[in-house]
Amino acid sequence: MTYCVGLYLDEGLVLLSDTRTNAGVDNISIFSKMQVDEVPGQRVFAMLSSGNLAISQAVWNRLSEGVMLDGFRQTLRDVPTMFRAAQLVGAAVREVYQTDGQAMAAQGVGFDVALLLGGQIAGAAHRLFLIYAAGNFIEATQDTPFLQIGEHKYGKPILDRVVEFGTPLMDGIKLVLVSMDSTLRSNLTVGLPVDLLVVRRDALAAGLRRRITEEDEYFRGVRDGWSGALRDAYRAMPAPDWVIS
Amino acid sequence: MTYCVGLYLDEGLVLLSDTRTNAGVDNISIFSKMQVDEVPGQRVFAMLSSGNLAISQAVWNRLSEGVMLDGFRQTLRDVPTMFRAAQLVGAAVREVYQTDGQAMAAQGVGFDVALLLGGQIAGAAHRLFLIYAAGNFIEATQDTPFLQIGEHKYGKPILDRVVEFGTPLMDGIKLVLVSMDSTLRSNLTVGLPVDLLVVRRDALAAGLRRRITEEDEYFRGVRDGWSGALRDAYRAMPAPDWVIS
Numbered sequence: 170m171t172y173c174v175g176l177y178l179d180e181g182l183v184l185l186s187d188t189r190t191n192a193g194v195d196n197i198s199i200f201s202k203m204q205v206d207e208v209p210g211q212r213v214f215a216m217l218s219s220g221n222l223a224i225s226q227a228v229w230n231r232l233s234e235g236v237m238l239d240g241f242r243q244t245l246r247d248v249p250t251m252f253r254a255a256q257l258v259g260a261a262v263r264e265v266y267q268t269d270g271q272a273m274a275a276q277g278v279g280f281d282v283a284l285l286l287g288g289q290i291a292g293a294a295h296r297l298f299l300i301y302a303a304g305n306f307i308e309a310t311q312d313t314p315f316l317q318i319g320e321h322k323y324g325k326p327i328l329d330r331v332v333e334f335g336t337p338l339m340d341g342i343k344l345v346l347v348s349m350d351s352t353l354r355s356n357l358t359v360g361l362p363v364d365l366l367v368v369r370r371d372a373l374a375a376g377l378r379r380r381i382t383e384e385d386e387y388f389r390g391v392r393d394g395w396s397g398a399l400r401d402a403y404r405a406m407p408a409p410d411w412v413i414s
Numbered sequence: 415m416t417y418c419v420g421l422y423l424d425e426g427l428v429l430l431s432d433t434r435t436n437a438g439v440d441n442i443s444i445f446s447k448m449q450v451d452e453v454p455g456q457r458v459f460a461m462l463s464s465g466n467l468a469i470s471q472a473v474w475n476r477l478s479e480g481v482m483l484d485g486f487r488q489t490l491r492d493v494p495t496m497f498r499a500a501q502l503v504g505a506a507v508r509e510v511y512q513t514d515g516q517a518m519a520a521q522g523v524g525f526d527v528a529l530l531l532g533g534q535i536a537g538a539a540h541r542l543f544l545i546y547a548a549g550n551f552i553e554a555t556q557d558t559p560f561l562q563i564g565e566h567k568y569g570k571p572i573l574d575r576v577v578e579f580g581t582p583l584m585d586g587i588k589l590v591l592v593s594m595d596s597t598l599r600s601n602l603t604v605g606l607p608v609d610l611l612v613v614r615r616d617a618l619a620a621g622l623r624r625r626i627t628e629e630d631e632y633f634r635g636v637r638d639g640w641s642g643a644l645r646d647a648y649r650a651m652p653a654p655d656w657v658i659s
Contacts, residue, residue: 322567326596330641331648339653347648351571367658376658387654396575398647403576403592406639408584409632413612413621 170358171202171219171319174348175285176341177297177309179334181369181376182287183341185349186217187319189360203364204229206245209374212290214245214254215366219319220282220302221273224265228284231261251288251296258286259304266302283318287368295370323355324348338367346381346391363388415603416447416464416564419593420530421586422542422554424579426614426621427532428586430594431462432564434605448609449474451490454619457535459490459499460611464564465527465547466518469510473529476506496533496541503531504549511547528563532613540615568600569593583612591626591636 463470
């Protein structure tokens with residue numbers, strides 16, 4: 170399993186992915202699920218993946234070599250807009266399905282993949298997309314300024330309650346770490362280390378890339394501190410005046 | 415879908431269930447998923463259900479009329495221990511499977527049910543069980559003093575982080591309401607009103623039964639207050655000293 174989350178904020182994008190890949194519970198590996206491509210000052214992209222690792226790696230390889238879109242072969246460095254970038258990723262997913270889908274189905278393996286694509290191209294706004302296994306996609310908006318893929322339920326309540334388009338980037342970092350920690354605690358198939366990427370609006374480059382391990386002092390503070398903060402918060406809530414006989 | 419949660423605390427049991435039953439998204443009804451039976455001063459039981467409503471209603475009806483266990487027909491008023499009570503509920507589930515399982519399978523309907531059984535019988539401790547569709551069961555312990563059925567993921571992080579066996583009943587009420595609210599916000603098939611039951615240890619009766627509706631003033635305070643408390647909590651957390659370029 171996997172948990173990846175992306176925040177689409179006024180100040181930029183905050184992206185976080187876990188690294189656990191498993192085939193059964195006794196075959197666990199670490200693979201980054203975050204791919205980044207940037208031409209500083211011109212364009213920056215990050216792709217986060219969940220689902221079948223063979224599919225998501227094939228998608229990224231095809232994107233690097235070029236995928237047919239609008240009649241010619243393009244990479245993320247060629248597309249004129251973020252919308253075309255999302256289309257290109259979708260086209261890459263469809264190419265992989267054309268190539269591998271039938272053989273996978275013959276082995277009883279579903280075509281399971283979901284991708285987050287965030288980024289910005291000079292002259293236009295930063296955007297964040299979720300691309301499905303069918304190659305179609307949705308986009309984060311100011312109404313719902315976050316997208317998740319993989320094991321999303323444990324980490325969703327904190328985002329539902331507090332993330333807004335106006336949330337500052339630094340607060341966004343705290344929130345995706347809390348969201349990830351909630352997931353790590355509840356699902357063994359989501360695991361450390363995690364990869365963090367922050368892309369400031371109009372910076373047109375990765376502003377912060379960090380692999381966060383078990384030893385990361387700040388993340389350890391978040392893990393311990395958040396449980397304490399929740400405990401304080403519920404204790405501070407008034408009790409009901411209901412009588413228990 | 416459904417969300418039911420039970421806390422097994424030193425001071426007693428706190429049980430909460432939603433009431434939404436749906437067959438598709440355009441056929442939604444309110445059914446209580448909490449059944450209570452008590453002989454004040456002697457024994458008290460509550461059964462919370464998720465899954466197929468026809469199954470859980472049949473289970474409760476059979477329990478009322480008597481289910482074969484250890485060679486004779488018994489109800490929850492006859493069993494000598496909470497362990498036997500859980501066995502009896504499991505036996506009722508198996509009877510329903512014997513009666514209806516094949517016909518349901520013929521219609522492509524899975525035998526989907528999960529039940530929480532909490533209670534106490536005079537002279538022994540209060541206990542909380544989760545009974546599966548196969549009629550077997552597990553029990554909450556001091557290590558993991560809560561059990562959930564139905565759509566459990568959204569409401570689990572808060573419980574994972576703060577519920578302990580020593581949590582007071584009043585705090586337990588706050589926590590199950592926060593856990594339920596997290597679920598209500600994220601899954602449309604879990605809906606208000608919710609049914610709350612508190613059974614104080616050794617009281618051998620329902621200590622508090624309350625149907626909580628949209629209009630319940632305390633629950634509204636929890637809903638609004640918790641989001642505010644989380645916002646304050648994450649803002650109060652120190653920011654990392656990482657630099658975003």
